[in-house]
Amino acid sequence: MPDRSPVALVTGGAKRLGRHLAEQLAEGGFHVVINYRSSEDAATELADAICARAGTARSIQADISDKHEVAAMFRSVLEQEGHLDLLVNNVGNYQPGPVRELSPEAWDECIGSNLSGAYYCCYEALAMLEESGGQIINIGYAGLELNAAHPEAAAYQVSKVGLLSLTRSLAAALAPRVRVNMVSPGQLEDSIDLPEDVEASIPLGRAGTHQDVASAVTYLLGARYVTGVNLDVAGGYRLDGGAP
Numbered sequence: 001m002p003d004r005s006p007v008a009l010v011t012g013g014a015k016r017l018g019r020h021l022a023e024q025l026a027e028g029g030f031h032v033v034i035n036y037r038s039s040e041d042a043a044t045e046l047a048d049a050i051c052a053r054a055g056t057a058r059s060i061q062a063d064i065s066d067k068h069e070v071a072a073m074f075r076s077v078l079e080q081e082g083h084l085d086l087l088v089n090n091v092g093n094y095q096p097g098p099v100r101e102l103s104p105e106a107w108d109e110c111i112g113s114n115l116s117g118a119y120y121c122c123y124e125a126l127a128m129l130e131e132s133g134g135q136i137i138n139i140g141y142a143g144l145e146l147n148a149a150h151p152e153a154a155a156y157q158v159s160k161v162g163l164l165s166l167t168r169s170l171a172a173a174l175a176p177r178v179r180v181n182m183v184s185p186g187q188l189e190d191s192i193d194l195p196e197d198v199e200a201s202i203p204l205g206r207a208g209t210h211q212d213v214a215s216a217v218t219y220l221l222g223a224r225y226v227t228g229v230n231l232d233v234a235g236g237y238r239l240d241g242g243a244p
Contacts, residue, residue, distance in 0.1 A: 005056065007081045009033040009073075011064055011121060012091035014043035016190060017139070020210035021088060021217060022046060026055035028218070030086065033077055034059045064091055064117030065109070074124035084128035088217070089118040089138045089163070096153045096193055107155045114159035119166060126174075135179045137217055138167050142186035142234035152193075160184075164230055171228030179227040183216045186234025203236030 008025045012018040013034035022032045023046070032050060034057060036043035043059035050057040058080075062073040077084055093113040095106065122136060129136065140160045150157040164182055171180040187194050187201070188208045195201040216233045220226060 005029065005031045006085040007031045007033065007077070007083055008086035008088060009035060009077060009084060009121075009125070010088045010090055011035045011117070012037075013088075014039035014046060014059070017185070017188070017210050017213060018088075018090040019046055020214055021090060022057065023050065024211075024214040024218065025086070025088075026050045026053070026057055028221075031055075031081065032057040033081065035062055035064065035073065037061070037063045063113075064121060065112035067116075067120045070117070070120040071124055074121075074128075078128065083132050084125055085132045085134040086221070087121055087125045087129065087134070087136045089121055089136070091117060092139060092141070092156075093159075094153065094156050094192070096156070099151050099154045102154055110155035111159050111162075114156065115162045115166070118163055122166070122170060126178075129178045130174070133177055135181070135221065136167075136170065137220055138163050138180070138182045139213075140164055140167075140182045140184035140230060142184050142232045143238035144184055144230060145232075146238060167230065168228045175227055179220075179224075181220045181227060182230040183213060183220065184230055184232045184234070185213045186232065186237035188213070201237065202234070203239065206235065208233060208235060 008030040010018050010022045013022045014036040022034050026032045034043045034047055047057040047059045060073055062069040064070050091113050093110045140163055144161055144164050167180050167182045186208055198207050199205045213233050216231050
């Protein structure tokens, strides 16, 4: 890998949206570090596929809810890649269910991966990002600005609202050297709670695709005068403020 190749780390990058983001970043010239917790085979296969298409990538295991594993992951990046230009906090632990059935253990797991884990990654990446003048892009979910109740996914909502606040706090604190933004997908084609009547639920009449989200990420990468924003990529989903 050439010394000046930009380096991106994508958390939860082995499958679904994370995989697509990793592939698009590689196509855009990034060397991609694909973080995974337990999907070793998928992460290894993805890294191999990127390399087969003349890109560069490697996979790395870390449970981002564990601050010690996160610290070790970023030490590895510093040792092997030598720098970091982009951190994508993509992990989204989403297990919907009635709030009355939300256990303390499930709460801790969701907050730990979606919010604390993102903070741990930002903390460990900061020195490298400040040196490179890099970026952080956090992945949220549509409707955060509306503060609508989400009784079937309380822990998830709290984690992503917290991540939005973290995004803005970091954007203000790290400017002008590091830009920090959020992309918030709505209902995607592979969402686990996709409405039965998509055309009626989403004003633009279809579910979103991974490419829709990746295009928003690409925009932010080049938007040098944009920081601290939350960009909904949702086709108008939840514009009325209602819960999913």
